[in-house]
Amino acid sequence: MKTLISADNTWALFAILVVVAALAIWMEQKYKWAGKVTGCVIALIGAMILSNIRVIPTDAPAYDFVWSYVVPLAVPLLLFNANVKKIWKESGRVLVIYLISGIGTLVGGIVAFYLLHNQIADLHKIAAMMVGSYTGGSVNMVAMSDAFGASGDMVSSSVVADNLLMALYFFVLIAIPTIKFFLKKFKHPYIDEVEARKASGESENQAASYWKAKPVALIDIAEALAIAFAIVAISTAIADFFAGLIPTSNFGLSLLNGLLGNKYLIMPTLTMLLATIKPEFMGNIGGAQEIGTFLIHIFFAVIGVPASIYLIVTQAPLLLVFCAIIVGMNMIVSFVFGKIFKFNLEEICIASNANIGGPTTAAALAIAKGWQAMVVPALLVGTLGYVIGNYYGIFIGTFLGR
Template sequence: MNGGTLISADNTWALWTILVGWAAISIYLEQTYKWASKVTGAIIGLIGAMILANLKVIPTEAPTYDAVWGYVVPLAIPLLLYKANIKKIWRESGRIVIVFLLSAMGTLLGTFIAFLALRNRIPELYKMAAMMTGSYIGGGVNFVAMAESFATPGEWVSALVVADNLLMALYFFVLIGIPSVKFFRDKFTHPHMDEVKNMGDNQEGETMAAQYWGRKEISLKDIGFAMGTAFAIVTVSTEVASFLGSKIPTGNFITDLLNGLLGNKYLIITTLTMLLATYLPGFFGNINGAQELGTFLIYIFLVVIGVPASIQLILTKSPLLLVFCGIIVLVNMIVSLALGKLFKFDLEEILLASNASIGGPTTAAAMAIAKGWNKLIAPCILAGTLGYIIGNYCGILMGKVLQLL
């Protein structure tokens, strides 16, 4: 035992084995068992690492963890955005994109209100406001990017993940339950519900995660192109952000904001990948397995953020952060339903758009599959993918503005 832990901080191979191995186990459990699917692989990964750290099996700090933050996270972003063809998203996702953008406005408003309400109760809340703005417009990849971008302390990230996932689980139950409430059925149109009224669920034995992450064809060339282009995009973006950050002066609100936006490598990574996916769709859109590779990298990160988490801190801080996230989600839901009703959107479109903004395209697709709204599966995935793109912009903008207040 070195440094008070069974595995020392310099035992790189052992630590990588635990991080990658537990990420794989978390995915297996999530896709195999209903209880694990409800808990989510994110929470399983985080709690497993937290237990190992608190039992002194692994250290709370190590160069291996720094490598995950510095290399694994940036690489995950372009891999998850290779199908983010803006033209295709706008053309094929139809009405859901519009209601998704309205829902994103609810997230922005909710984050601002939550920040004002709790700014004196939670230190450096602007960092977590940036993270939740990115997450509740995009998804986990944006949460990760904002956490690294604003250098949020690991223990607060862990506490926020617990609060976020608990609230998301509760909110998804609410979203799934809303269609069965007579008030909403009377106030909104619901053609897709009517269409599947007499249809049964043909995939009862399969978890939602397993349905979404079904087996796909992938070649060695796909892996090579996916990783090679991801490395190139991150390298170019890092250099561009560093150059812009050094050239844009600071000293007032406007220049500080511009420096913070244009000097942020995650914003450049997002922008560059989006442009490549939009104008070279025949290449990037046909790289099979990129989304799976990117998602697996995110799972590795989710294990890492559980490492520095003190169980005592989780129990004491997560309830307050749960209130913070709850305000954002509540405002998002109210704005989505109100504006959706105002602009005459169907109830199914509104619920899936809110789901896509709070949980990302995976959970929105899972809900559409579970409800049998098959015509809305692809549109809500595309709308959620749009969230991946604009989530980083909105998160960084929100964080920088609130930091300067």
């Protein structure tokens, strides 16, 4: 379909993506309602609107560049503080409910597959992408689509369904802490703390407060980008080596090939090792989280682009049902077992969000709600999803494919 800006006008498309991301961040920090929605969702919706009114195309080389280069660079930048020892020490409770929530995604993927595999071709590939995506965020979908050789049309339709369900679920998670039923059934100390601050007259925008200016030197930017580029390059080389070395003649070898031959598994693993071995050096590099978060906002704009309402209604309604089953199962498992094991409402919401949307959106929810003590756990446990999601996705895709 013809659009105002053509697919080959790369500079104009990049300008729009960056402006949408920047505008989303500005709105998140400027307006309280936008802070509650989160900048990531605003960027996604903004790009989705532009594509649906045909200002920008749904497919273009500029978007491929973001998937191929911007996303891999963002992953290590967001993991500079992913010290495994620190994750367990500071986020033990959230980590437990996060892992339980991830089991909900696994179960949902299997249930959805057996309900719909006769209606959707190559559903095991889509199951791998969705389970990977819903155990750490959309970044994992890229790895799973590459690992299982999903077609362009399959990836596009899956992204549309994924984005719509992800956005809807974000709104659900934003609303849950305000619903009386959940407030009566679960403990909610952080919500009580926010209400107490409001009663005392504090009304500062939480996103603006969290992302307030920090000292960043030129050497910080240089070190952050140098380390990130090096990790991506080394991870790609390692993954390519193992992908060519390990055969795929049986289930075990196929699984091993998919794990060790996947750069999206090697990248977070290497970064987490560095962050654990050299926590003081990696954790004190200023600007890494800010740069990585901005790049992820650009990524959210890109994944919003193919979310064509017309396409999902006419071509992929069953994929929407497939994704809804997985997300619904994740939610049910998260809240049922969260209640059984007496987790706080905030911990459950953050854990489920970290699975479905990844660390940045989970942290954004915590920031938007004013749950300051939950921001670091959200980022820490969510980053594990970049690794765990790929394991889960490859296992599900290989298991169901056979």
